[in-house]
Amino acid sequence: MKVRIRHQRREVQVEGVRTVGELLDRLQLNPETVLVVRGTELLTRDARVADEDEIEIRPVVSGG
Amino acid sequence: MRCAKCKGTAQVEVRRHHTAFCGPHFLEWFEAQVDRAVRRERMFAPQDRVLVAVSGGKDSLVLWDVLLRLGYRASGLHLNLGIGAYSQESQEKCEAFARDRGAELLVVDIPAEYGVGVEGLAQLAGRVACSACGLSKRYLFNRVALDRGFSVVATAHNLDDEAAVLLGNLIAGNVEALVRQAPVLESTHPGLVKKVKPLYRIAERETAAYAVLRGIDYVLDECPNSAGARSLLLKEALNVLERDAPGTKQNLYWNFLEKIRPLLRETSQSPALRSCAHCGQPTTGDVCAFCRMTERVAHKLRLRAAASSRAPEPVAVGALPETPAGGGDGGLWPSGGDSWGRPANPDTDRG
Numbered sequence: 001m002k003v004r005i006r007h008q009r010r011e012v013q014v015e016g017v018r019t020v021g022e023l024l025d026r027l028q029l030n031p032e033t034v035l036v037v038r039g040t041e042l043l044t045r046d047a048r049v050a051d052e053d054e055i056e057i058r059p060v061v062s063g064g
Numbered sequence: 065m066r067c068a069k070c071k072g073t074a075q076v077e078v079r080r081h082h083t084a085f086c087g088p089h090f091l092e093w094f095e096a097q098v099d100r101a102v103r104r105e106r107m108f109a110p111q112d113r114v115l116v117a118v119s120g121g122k123d124s125l126v127l128w129d130v131l132l133r134l135g136y137r138a139s140g141l142h143l144n145l146g147i148g149a150y151s152q153e154s155q156e157k158c159e160a161f162a163r164d165r166g167a168e169l170l171v172v173d174i175p176a177e178y179g180v181g182v183e184g185l186a187q188l189a190g191r192v193a194c195s196a197c198g199l200s201k202r203y204l205f206n207r208v209a210l211d212r213g214f215s216v217v218a219t220a221h222n223l224d225d226e227a228a229v230l231l232g233n234l235i236a237g238n239v240e241a242l243v244r245q246a247p248v249l250e251s252t253h254p255g256l257v258k259k260v261k262p263l264y265r266i267a268e269r270e271t272a273a274y275a276v277l278r279g280i281d282y283v284l285d286e287c288p289n290s291a292g293a294r295s296l297l298l299k300e301a302l303n304v305l306e307r308d309a310p311g312t313k314q315n316l317y318w319n320f321l322e323k324i325r326p327l328l329r330e331t332s333q334s335p336a337l338r339s340c341a342h343c344g345q346p347t348t349g350d351v352c353a354f355c356r357m358t359e360r361v362a363h364k365l366r367l368r369a370a371a372s373s374r375a376p377e378p379v380a381v382g383a384l385p386e387t388p389a390g391g392g393d394g395g396l397w398p399s400g401g402d403s404w405g406r407p408a409n410p411d412t413d414r415g
Contacts, residue, residue, distance in 0.1 A: 006284055032303040035272050042075040042273055044065040044084060060272035061303070062121055062286060063225060063295045 001051050003027070007059035021045040023055070033061050076273045079310035087277050094274050098130045098262050105248050107260035108216045114138045115214040115257075117205050118161075118169070120154030122275040122282040123220035125161050127263055129280060131218070132165060138218070139168040141208055145197060146174050146181020147288065154283050161280070170212070172204050178358055179365050183289070188361040193289040196357065203354035207345060209257040221261040224268035227313040228298040230320055243332045246321065253337040253346040267313065268299075 003023070004011045017023045020036050020043045036043045037056040049055065065074040067086035074084035078093075085093055101107070108114055114131060118124040118140040131138035142158040145151050155171065162169035175181045180188065186196035205217045226245070233241045247264040251257060263271060275282055290296065305312040339345070340352035347353070 030303050030307050032269060032306045033300075035269065035276060037276060040276075040279075042087070042276060044074050044077045046065050058272065058276070058284070060122075060269045061224070061296065061299050062123070062268070063228070063290065063293070063299065 001049060001053040001055055003055045003057060005029075005057045007057075015051055018048060019045065020047045020049060023049060027057070029057065034058060035060055075277070076270070078267075078270065080267070080306075080314050082310075090273065091277055094266065094270060095130050095133060097265050098127075099134050101247065101262050101265050102134075102136075102260075105260070107218070107248055107262060108136070108258075110135060110137070112137065112215045113213065114216050114218050115170075115205070115209045115212070116140050116218045117201070117220070118142050118158050119220075120157035120283045121220075122280070123222055123225075123263060123268070123271045125157070125280050125282050126271045126274050126278075127218060127220040128161070128167070129165075129278060130274075131262070132167060139170060139214070141170045141172070141205060141217075143201060143204055144171060144173045144175070145200075147183060150283075150285060150288055151181070153285075157281060157283050170208060172208065174200060174204075178361065180361065185357060185361055188364045189357045191357070194293065197289070199353055199357060203345065203352070205259075206255075206257050207343075210255060214257065216258045216260055218260050218262055220263050220271075222263040222266050222268050222271055223313055223317060224299055224302065225295075226261070226264055227302055227317045228295050230317055231298050231302065232294060239328060239332070242320075242325065243328050246325065252334060255339060255344060256337065256346045264317075 001014055001017075001023075002011060003014050005027070012027070014023060014026060017026055021031070023036070024031050024034070024045070031045055035058045036047075037058060038049070038053055043049070043055075065077060065084045066072070067074050067089050068083045069089040069092075070086060072086040075087045076090040077084040114136055116124065116128045116131060116138050118128055120142065128138055128140055140158060140162055142155055144155050158169055158171075161167075174185075178185065182197040182200055183193050185191075185200065186193040189196060191199075205219075208214075209217050226247075230242070230245060233245065247261045249259045274280075302313050302316075335348045337346040337348060338350075340347045340355055341350050342355040342359070343352060345352050345354070
């Protein structure tokens with residue numbers, strides 16, 4: 001699947017993960033710090049994902 | 065994962081409450097949480113005029129959106145900080161938000177008012193950028209609210225912000241700032257407007273989810289000056305704890321408010337406030353920190369203009385002798401500050 005990681009300004013191709021939790025593990029992202037979006041839908045950790053999906057990962061942490 | 069209300073597919077998990085919601089029920093839950101905070105802490109009433117400090121980021125636009133939906137009389141105040149394209153985009157997001165909802169937006173353009181943006185103020189006044197920015201915000205939010213007849217200023221500090229500031233102040237042992245850390249700061253001077261934080265019960269991840277589900281268009285980029293900020297390091301540490309022990313941030317902050325802060329308040333005294341000799345705003349000294357900063361900057365700008373009119377080479381601002389104008393800028397764990405961004409020493413730095 002194509003994964004756009006907004007805060008790192010990069011796009012990666014990830015194959016072979018079945019859930020959002022597995023995807024975040026693969027990308028070494030803390031689930032507390034991001035939202036996972038597919039189209040207009042937010043996905044919880046157990047949501048199923050497929051190789052043909054286009055996923056956006058949005059940061060939630062701000063401030064300085 | 066299923067929605068706790070309707071058993072439909074959940075879109076947002078709220079792990080600290082062991083629950084999850086579909087989109088519509090999450091929005092309903094979120095707005096109820098904010099309304100509960102406003103009522104429980106007696107932040108303001110429906111007839112009050114509320115000035116919402118809006119940066120163009122997710123938290124402040126979400127706060128403004130929720131208050132309008134709940135029927136409160138909420139206007140926005142945006143400060144254009146003069147930080148290049150970042151500030152331009154931030155103002156555009158606020159203007160578009162207000163236009164779409166028919167809401168009132170007030171804008172203060174700092175470069176237009178003071179000759180330079182917050183980075184220039186910082187450089188000319190011998191401060192770091194975040195210090196000059198925080199001082200300007202505290203001063204201008206209060207002054208605009210007073211001048212325009214607002215009864216309260218609402219800022220979008222959320223649970224993560226509060227927990228991070230609390231952790232920082234605990235590490236620094238900053239008792240004075242700990243006493244001031246609360247979701248409501250009542251007015252203690254005729255020139256000081258009440259300040260409230262209606263999102264103090266809401267995690268940052270939840271405000272981001274609300275923004276996405278409501279289709280709120282916010283600035284995703286961070287302020288370019290925030291890279292490496294201490295608050296981000298503290299948030300990162302707390303999020304590691306939260307991942308493995310959900311509820312850590314909430315327990316840290318709420319236990320502090322309920323059990324520790326009351327004890328600290330018993331032994332502390334509020335500093336006496338008087339009116340600034342130059343602008344009339346509350347201060348602990350003769351002249352407030354904001355007037356001292358802007359007058360120093362104006363003086364240096366005049367020197368620079370005079371020098372450039374006399375000689376072909378302009379004065380190099382960075383080469384002028386600088387004296388740090390307040391505490392809190394010195395290191396990773398400086399003297400601390402409160403979650404309104406105020407530094408630890410009100411005698412030298414209170415706006």
